[in-house]
Amino acid sequence: MNDDFLVFDxxxxxxxxxxxxxxxxxxxxxxxxxxxxxxxxxxxxxxxxMLGGFEKPDSGRIYLEGKDxxxxxxxxxxxHTVFQNYALFPTMTIWDNIAFSLKLAKRSKEExxxxxxxxxxxxxxxxxxxxxxNQLSGGQKQRVAIxxxxxxxxxxxxLDEPLAALDLKLRQHMxxxxxxxxxxxxxxxxxxxxxxxxxxxxxxRIAVINRGKIEQLDGPAKxxxxxxxxxxASFIGDTNFFxxxxxxxxxxxxxxxxxxxxxxxxxxxKNLAVEQRVDLSVRPEKIRVTLExxxxxxxxxxxxxxxxxxxxxxxxVYTKYWIKAGDLRIAALKxxxxxxxxxxxxxxxxxxxxxxxxxxxxxVEVK
Amino acid sequence: xxxxxxxxxxxxxxxxxxxxWLLLFFAVPALIVLAFTFHAHTPNxxxxxxxxxxxxxxxxxxxxxxxxxxxxxxxxVTFWCILLSLxxxxxxxxxxxxxxxxxxxxxxxxxWTSFVVRVFAWKTLxxxxxxxxxxxxxxxRVSEWVFDWLPSFLQKFFVFIGFASQDRVDPxxxxxxxxxxxxILVSVYTFLPFAIMPMYTAAEKFDxxxxxxARDLGAKNFYAFRKIFIPGIRQGIISxxxxxxxxxxxxxxxxxxLGGTECILIGNKIFMRAMQNRNIPHASALATLMxxxxxxxxxxxxxxxxxxxxxxxxxxxxxxxQLMTGGAE
Numbered sequence: 001m002n003d004d005f006l007v008f009d010x011x012x013x014x015x016x017x018x019x020x021x022x023x024x025x026x027x028x029x030x031x032x033x034x035x036x037x038x039x040x041x042x043x044x045x046x047x048x049x050m051l052g053g054f055e056k057p058d059s060g061r062i063y064l065e066g067k068d069x070x071x072x073x074x075x076x077x078x079x080h081t082v083f084q085n086y087a088l089f090p091t092m093t094i095w096d097n098i099a100f101s102l103k104l105a106k107r108s109k110e111e112x113x114x115x116x117x118x119x120x121x122x123x124x125x126x127x128x129x130x131x132x133x134n135q136l137s138g139g140q141k142q143r144v145a146i147x148x149x150x151x152x153x154x155x156x157x158x159l160d161e162p163l164a165a166l167d168l169k170l171r172q173h174m175x176x177x178x179x180x181x182x183x184x185x186x187x188x189x190x191x192x193x194x195x196x197x198x199x200x201x202x203x204x205r206i207a208v209i210n211r212g213k214i215e216q217l218d219g220p221a222k223x224x225x226x227x228x229x230x231x232x233a234s235f236i237g238d239t240n241f242f243x244x245x246x247x248x249x250x251x252x253x254x255x256x257x258x259x260x261x262x263x264x265x266x267x268x269x270k271n272l273a274v275e276q277r278v279d280l281s282v283r284p285e286k287i288r289v290t291l292e293x294x295x296x297x298x299x300x301x302x303x304x305x306x307x308x309x310x311x312x313x314x315x316x317v318y319t320k321y322w323i324k325a326g327d328l329r330i331a332a333l334k335x336x337x338x339x340x341x342x343x344x345x346x347x348x349x350x351x352x353x354x355x356x357x358x359x360x361x362x363x364v365e366v367k
Numbered sequence: 368x369x370x371x372x373x374x375x376x377x378x379x380x381x382x383x384x385x386x387x388w389l390l391l392f393f394a395v396p397a398l399i400v401l402a403f404t405f406h407a408h409t410p411n412x413x414x415x416x417x418x419x420x421x422x423x424x425x426x427x428x429x430x431x432x433x434x435x436x437x438x439x440x441x442x443x444v445t446f447w448c449i450l451l452s453l454x455x456x457x458x459x460x461x462x463x464x465x466x467x468x469x470x471x472x473x474x475x476x477x478x479w480t481s482f483v484v485r486v487f488a489w490k491t492l493x494x495x496x497x498x499x500x501x502x503x504x505x506x507x508r509v510s511e512w513v514f515d516w517l518p519s520f521l522q523k524f525f526v527f528i529g530f531a532s533q534d535r536v537d538p539x540x541x542x543x544x545x546x547x548x549x550x551i552l553v554s555v556y557t558f559l560p561f562a563i564m565p566m567y568t569a570a571e572k573f574d575x576x577x578x579x580x581a582r583d584l585g586a587k588n589f590y591a592f593r594k595i596f597i598p599g600i601r602q603g604i605i606s607x608x609x610x611x612x613x614x615x616x617x618x619x620x621x622x623x624x625l626g627g628t629e630c631i632l633i634g635n636k637i638f639m640r641a642m643q644n645r646n647i648p649h650a651s652a653l654a655t656l657m658x659x660x661x662x663x664x665x666x667x668x669x670x671x672x673x674x675x676x677x678x679x680x681x682x683x684x685x686x687x688x689q690l691m692t693g694g695a696e
Contacts, residue, residue, distance in 0.1 A: 052583055054579060074582040083576060085576060090599070091595075091598040152584070
C-alpha cells in the first residue's frame with residue numbers, strides 16, 4: 001500500500017482577509033475512504049476544490065502519486081468530483097452524461113459503450129440510460145453523478161456533501177451504496193461533509209477541520225472516544241464538559257477539581273501532571289440516571305453525584321434527561337428496554353443520582 | 368372536477384385579451400393584405416376589382432434575386448449578431464449581481480436615441496474620408512485574397528449564392544457608404560441588443576457549476592463552452608435568432624439610407640410600390656411572397672425535426688430494450 005498517495009504539503013489559502021485553509025499538511029493512503037469533517041465555512045470545501053484544481057493555494061504544494069499537481073488545471077488531473085447539486089448536464093441523456101469523460105479521453109467507441117453499460121448496471125440504472133436528468137429522482141441523480149465521476153477510473157474521487165440534498169431514508173440507503181461502490185472500485189475517496197454520522201459510518205479516517213486547521217486526524221472510533229480538543233468533542237456527537245484542574249494523581253487515575261461541581265475521578269491516560277487545566281468530556285450515553293444510588297458493589301471507585309431532573313425529552317430510541325448537578329446542566333441518555341423496568345420511572349423535579357465510570361470520561365488539555 | 372373546469376375557464380379568460388389583440392391587429396390585417404393581392408390596383412392608388420392581375424405582374428425577373436439577397440443578408444446579420452452576443456451574454460451572466468443590471472441597462476441605452484438619428488450618425492461614421500472606409504478597403508483586400516485561396520468549387524458556390532463576386536472592385540470607386548457591408552454592419556449594430564437580451568436571460572438561469580463539472584471531467588474551457596453552455600442556453604439562442612432574423616427580413620430604413628443602389632432589399636421594394644407607385648395590391652403581394660419564402664422553409668425544417676426526434680426515440684427504445692435483456696443475462 002502506497003502511504004504517500006496524496007499529500008497536502010503546508011497548504012494555505014486566503015480569500016481576502018479570511019484564511020480559509022491555514023497551513024494544512026496531510027497524507028492520504030491509496031484506496032482509502034477519507035473524510036473531511038467540519039462545520040460550514042471551516043475550509044473543508046476549499047481543500048477539496050484545491051485538489052480538484054478549481055482553486056490555487058497561496059502557498060504549499062499538493063502531490064498526487066509523487067507528482068506535483070498544484071498548478072495543473074482541473075481538466076489535466078485524473079481527479080473527478082461528485083458535486084453537491086450533482087451538476088448533471090441537463091441537455092444530455094444519462095448515457096451521454098456518463099460517457100462524457102470517456103469521450104474526452106478519446107477512448108474507442110466499443111470501449112466507451114462497454115464501460116458505460118457496465119457502470120450503469122453497477123448502479124442499477126440501465127433502464128434509465130436514455131432519460132434526461134430532469135426525469136430522475138434525487139437518489140437516481142446522485143447515483144448517476146457518482147457513475148459519471150467514476151467511469152473513467154480517476155485516481156481520486158471527490159465527494160462534496162453528496163448526500164446533503166437527499167431525505168433521511170434515502171441518505172441512509174445511499175450511505176450503504178457508497179460504501180459498496182467504494183469496495184467494488186477500490187479508488188481513493190475523499191469525502192467532504194458536515195454530518196458526523198455520514199463521516200463516521202463511511203470513513204477509514206477522518207480529518208476534523210475547524211477554522212482552516214486540522215483539529216484531529218484519526219479513525220472514527222478514536223475521534224469519538226478520544227477527541228483531541230474541546231472542539232472535536234463537541235462537534236462529534238453530544239457531550240458534557242466539566243472544566244477544572246487536576247488536583248491529585250493516583251496511578252492511572254486522577255481527580256479533577258471542577259468549577260461549580262464536586263471533585264471528579266477520571267482516567268489519566270495522558271499522564272497529566274497536577275495543576276494541569278483540563279476539560280473533561282463525558283458523553284450523555286455513558287451517564288446513568290437512577291433514583292437510588294448505585295449498589296456498593298457497583299458504586300465503588302466510580303463517580304456518583306446527587307442531582308435534580310430539569311427536563312425530559314423523549315426521542316424515540318431513547319429518552320434524554322437534562323439534569324441539574326452542582327452549577328451544571330448535564331445531559332444523559334437512557335434507552336427504552338424491558339431490562340430497565342425494574343427501576344421506577346423518573347419524572348420532572350425528581351432527586352436522582354448520576355453516575356459514570358472514570359474510564360468513560362476523556363480529558364482534553366486546556367492550553 | 369369543478370375546480371379544473373374553473374381553472375380552464377380562468378385560463379381562457381386570462382388569454383382572451385391577448386387573443387383578441389392578436390386577432391384584431393395581426394390576423395385580420397394579415398388576411399386583408401392577403402386579400403389585397405387578389406385585387407387589381409386603380410390608377411389613383413386605390414384597390415380595384417377582384418383580379419389575378421397583381422400576381423401576374425409579380426413575374427418580374429428582379430424579384431427572386433432581391434428576395435434571395437434579403438434572406439442571405441438576414442442570415443449574415445443573424446450570424447454576426449449571435450457570434451457577438453454569445454460571449455457578451457456569457458460575460459454579463461458571470462458578473463456580480465449588481466453589475467449585471469447596470470451592464471444590461473447600458474446595452475439598452477442606445478434605444479434612448481431615435482433609431483433614424485442613429486442611422487444618420489452612421490452615415491457620418493461611414494463617410495469616404497473616414498477611417499471605416501480604410502477598414503473597408505482592407506477588408507475587401509483580405510476577402511479577395513481568401514477568395515482566391517479557396518478551392519474552385521467553393522468559389523463557384525459563393526458566387527452562386529451571391530456571397531462573393533468574381534469581379535475585382537476598384538478601390539477608387541468602392542465606398543463603404545452605399546454598400547452591402549454598411550447595411551450588414553449597421554443592422555448588426557441595431558439588432559445586437561435584441562440578440563444579447565434573450566441570450567443573457569437564458570445565460571443568467573444557466574448553472575455555471577456545470578462548466579466546472581465539465582472541466583473536472585477533463586474538458587478544456589472552450590469545449591465546455593461549446594458542449595455545455597451553448598446547448599444550455601439553446602432556448603435563448605433560438606429566440607435571439609428570431610428576434611434578429613425577422614426584423615432584418617423586413618428592414619428598409621437601413622438599406623434605404625446606407626445601402627445605396629447596391630443593396631436594395633425586399634423591404635425597399637415594398638416601400639417603393641406602396642408609397643411611390645401607389646400600388647397597394649402589388650406591395651401586398653410582395654409582402655406575402657416574402658412571408659411565404661420564409662415560413663415555408665421554416666415549416667419544413669420543423670416538420671423534419673419532429674420526424675427526426677420521433678425516429679430517434681424509437682431507436683433509443685430499441686437500444687434500451689437491448690440493454691435490459693443484456694442486463695438480465
